[in-house]
Amino acid sequence: MSNRYAVILAAGQGTRMKSKLYKVLHPVCGKPMVQHVVDQVKKLNIEKIVTIIGHGAEKVQAQLGDDSLYAMQESQLGTAHAVMQAASMLEGKEGVTIVVCGDTPLIRSETMESLFSHHEQLKAKATILTARIEDPTGYGRIIRNKDGLVEKIVEHKDATEEERRINEINTGTYCFDNAALFAALKKVSNDNAQGEYYLPDVIEILKNQGEVVTAFQTNDLEETLGVNDRVALAEAERIMRKRINESHMRNGVTIIDPNNTYIETDVKIGQDTIIHPGTILKGKTIIGGDCQIGPNSEIVSCEIGNETVIRQSVAHNSSIGARVNIGPFAHIRPDSSIADDAKIGNFVEMKKAVFGEGSKVSHLSYIGDAEVGRNVNIGCGSITVNYDGKNKYLTKIEDDVFIGCNSNLVAPVTIEKGAYVAAGSTITKNVPKEALSIARARQVNKENYVEKLHLKQ
Ligand code: UD1
Ligand code: CA
Numbered sequence: 249m250s251n252r253y254a255v256i257l258a259a260g261q262g263t264r265m266k267s268k269l270y271k272v273l274h275p276v277c278g279k280p281m282v283q284h285v286v287d288q289v290k291k292l293n294i295e296k297i298v299t300i301i302g303h304g305a306e307k308v309q310a311q312l313g314d315d316s317l318y319a320m321q322e323s324q325l326g327t328a329h330a331v332m333q334a335a336s337m338l339e340g341k342e343g344v345t346i347v348v349c350g351d352t353p354l355i356r357s358e359t360m361e362s363l364f365s366h367h368e369q370l371k372a373k374a375t376i377l378t379a380r381i382e383d384p385t386g387y388g389r390i391i392r393n394k395d396g397l398v399e400k401i402v403e404h405k406d407a408t409e410e411e412r413r414i415n416e417i418n419t420g421t422y423c424f425d426n427a428a429l430f431a432a433l434k435k436v437s438n439d440n441a442q443g444e445y446y447l448p449d450v451i452e453i454l455k456n457q458g459e460v461v462t463a464f465q466t467n468d469l470e471e472t473l474g475v476n477d478r479v480a481l482a483e484a485e486r487i488m489r490k491r492i493n494e495s496h497m498r499n500g501v502t503i504i505d506p507n508n509t510y511i512e513t514d515v516k517i518g519q520d521t522i523i524h525p526g527t528i529l530k531g532k533t534i535i536g537g538d539c540q541i542g543p544n545s546e547i548v549s550c551e552i553g554n555e556t557v558i559r560q561s562v563a564h565n566s567s568i569g570a571r572v573n574i575g576p577f578a579h580i581r582p583d584s585s586i587a588d589d590a591k592i593g594n595f596v597e598m599k600k601a602v603f604g605e606g607s608k609v610s611h612l613s614y615i616g617d618a619e620v621g622r623n624v625n626i627g628c629g630s631i632t633v634n635y636d637g638k639n640k641y642l643t644k645i646e647d648d649v650f651i652g653c654n655s656n657l658v659a660p661v662t663i664e665k666g667a668y669v670a671a672g673s674t675i676t677k678n679v680p681k682e683a684l685s686i687a688r689a690r691q692v693n694k695e696n697y698v699e700k701l702h703l704k705q
Contacts (some may be wrong), residue, residue: 258301286354295343377419381419449685516533545558558574559574566584567585579598593609600616622647622683655672665682
């Protein structure tokens, strides 16, 4: 196998996206398009990956980090001009260079590997990854001669009516003999409809020099999608989503309605977990086995133990133990840590709280900036009063505490182990161990009140 290099084109603005965000940074299932491409290219045993950056250079570089080397394209004069910017790093090297567009997020390493093999077997100087698609509008067309050999690529905007009827397209991925590529790039002109230096013109240049130029046609049409606008972005998202969902199902996860389940690329799910419709799993979420998630739940970067049930709820950046029962309609905000066997019931909001093993907060509560021990029972409507308008304070509830319904725990405050708080209390002072604290007005019953009221009239 010869040395392999890769050039990833990511300098364009992506005008057709009509966005403040640079095109290649638009996420598909939570991961920027260019990162999808680089992640696949990284599997190919490449000596040097060079990403061409221009628009949004810093942000693209921040995204890819050490995954790539970078070459700057100051002004975007076309895809050939873009590749030329890698000359200082690649020109003169012996080997094969794969060029991939940063806006083809569905391309898979297996397909690129086949492209390399095809290129090497045929001892070609250039091999284009092509596909036959139903609607080739916008893509470069593959022009073959009467013997079926590739002659050149014609861009949609430069194509004649007849050429536009050709439905074999350039996917924007190619293998080149590295030395031949950089030599040919110098001959590319910008005499075309867009006034750009087109990389596809290298094909005709090499062909005219009598070099072997071939095409490798993929049957996986979905992979070839180039995202130029938001319609294509949604299409890429749909295809990627299907891939992700199918891979979880193959790993033993039940997804009740895959068309209505949205799982980002980095999410991990254990066996026999059931994902109900309308569920969105994002970021670095890791879900154990035998869980039930959804319907209609959003979970972002949470770690969740086995056998946990989360219904109609939202949870962000938190850790949730095993056999926990959450929802319906609970909101777990960032930095919460919920231990095993806990119960977070309906209309409970939790924020930055440690919630101990076997503890329960079953209905209509706010637990924020709190440390709650084991086997605590927090009655309906109870609130940790954590904010004085300026600062936030901690509420500590030790093991085995019972908080009666509709209590306010005004922080900073500690309810010591085993203590009871009577319903309706507003607690402003610490409650000692195993005490009962009642902090509410005594009830006064005025006998015969109604009769007296009537006598007055
Ligand atoms: C390109 C191909 C077309 C192919 C299609 C596949 C050219 C001229 N045409 O068209 O044959 O069918 O991809 O999706 O190559 N870029 C730069 N610098 C530039 C211009 C572009 O880095 O000066 C980058 C863009 O960021 C993008 C990629 O190159 O990631 C492709 O550019 P784009 O403008 O999307 O090309 P298409 O018109 O889609
Ligand atoms: Ca494109």
